[in-house]
Amino acid sequence: MQKNTRADADKKVYLSIVVPLYNEEESIRQVTDKIVQACSRFEFVWEIVFVDDGSTDMTWQLIEQMKSSINNLHAIKFRKNYGQTSAMVAGFEYARGDIIVTMDGDLQNDPADIPKLLEKVNEGYDIVSGWRKNRKDSRSRVLPSKIANRIISLTTGVRLHDYGCSLKAYRAECIKPLKAYGEMHRFLPALASMTGARITEIPVRHHPRKFGVSKYGFDRILKVFSDIFAMNLIVRFSSYPLKGFVLSAVPFMIFMVFFGLLGGLAIGLSWTSGKAFFFMMAAALCGVAVVQLVILGVLGELVINTSDLTHARLPEITIKEIAIDDQYN
């Protein structure tokens, strides 16, 4: 089994730049040049971690070529295409920096913004998200993402303008334990809020896509909404599943009482016989839904209770010591 660890683990790295790549043969050289250019001024040790997400073009060969001339370039090659979330998680696991910056491999982000992100991290934030304030995309693309950002911000309580921007900086200890899966990469800040991370955002530059086109369809919107729902469930209720399920049963309880009362009235006041029958059945069906939801909630409690993750709120890094100056002692 290929281990995700490295031989040169002794060198102290401060910054790791993780770039997931999928068929980026046209842009990878330029991306690398830009990163090297932006980071050459840094006095600390930094590294690039490319994650080749099962590219079918020349991406990996180009990485291997560049590896010979750039020492602090590292790369992971997946056996097949697993998606951006997996690529990022693999990159996080492999990166050794105290701070991890993620960015796109298609030149939409500008590595020249990295120093700004670092500045913000040094102010004491754990996660600094980029915000493409002036997006160079078509309206049809910007609008759905704006709506999605609003919904994610409102529902998860982590208010960001641009969840979709890949350019983000993380303190390694806040992001490494998350082990995201599925398609969570869009929601990493929301997920990280479970660890008590302090999150902020700064405007970054955005360049239009030079190569390739991105897909945005109706089914994708549905998928994103399904993901938003799942993310909320995880962020809010994974510690108390029963609470979540009981809350979603509340509307059915109300309907049950409502139909039950109407049914009682229908019998008491001798309305037409069809009405009484209908209201009673409707009340019974709502009752079935309530029972089923509560049972699922109890099963959820069982799952949480028996899993190794004893406390789903990721206690690993919630606690942080606050530095107190001598004068207050």
Added chain:
Amino acid sequence: MISTIDTISVILLLEECYEDQSAYISTIDRVFSDIGAPYEILVIANGTGNFFRSRISQIQGISHRLRAFEFGNRTTQAVCLKAVLKEVKGETLVILGAYQQLTDDSIRTVVDAMEDSCDVVSPWRRKRVDPPFNRFQSRVFNWLMRWFVGAKLHDFSCTVKVVRRTVLEETELYGNMFRFLPVLAADRGFRVKEVPVRHLQERGKTGLYRPSDYITRLIDIFTLFFNTRFTRKPLRFFSAIGIVFMFFGSLSMLLLFIERFFFNTPIGNRPFLFLSLLLTILGVLVSSAGLLGEIIAFTNGRKKREYTIEKTI
């Protein structure tokens, strides 16, 4: 071609008792000694230990490379393989069934097909020798697999498989998933190759199987469909089904609503009304099962890596 340094481990899964099994084992031994690479033969008597031991005198002396194991009670092939894995010395594993299904040449072909650029070799019996009805059933099954699971293979029922050791180590095999090893391996990013072979004989049941067998097969296909796509995002699967139910439920409710308030038709005793109520509730229940799925994926799925790494530099 397999490099001559690597050991080939031949695993014989003996699930049924056949009188000519000792002859079969010596044939296999001859085939592999002809290949020239170092090899070992591991015989697993899966619930057929008594039969195997009673014929031990015939088997003794076939080869000093032969070792035998037994499972007291019959278990699944997946368990047998996972259990024998710690005894296996080689990097290339040739898994064979209880009788000789392919010709000697074809076994050789399959083993030779294992190259550096591939991890699993699956044989494809182009001309099958079993009765037409069985071939037809098999064809339907293979077609369903291709259509539903998106597998790009033609023959899932052949008992012969050649895999790299890492494939068995890194693939989740349980229940009767052994049959689908090439599909599962491809899902984990391993490279699968199919080679045409010649079918020698087919034993076991012919004609119609028991109804439960057909149901099991269908459930297997569905399991694969779910496992290869949705184990890390269960809500997408459940909400897709739930939304369909809820959509039709609320659509018919809307129609009834219009009838009641715009055309003043009484709707209280219409079956349609109950159908729409039932559909809506069903949609809610299916989607909420997905929520439970998400909780399970979050609490237990984080331990397992979703991706497989080919190499790092």
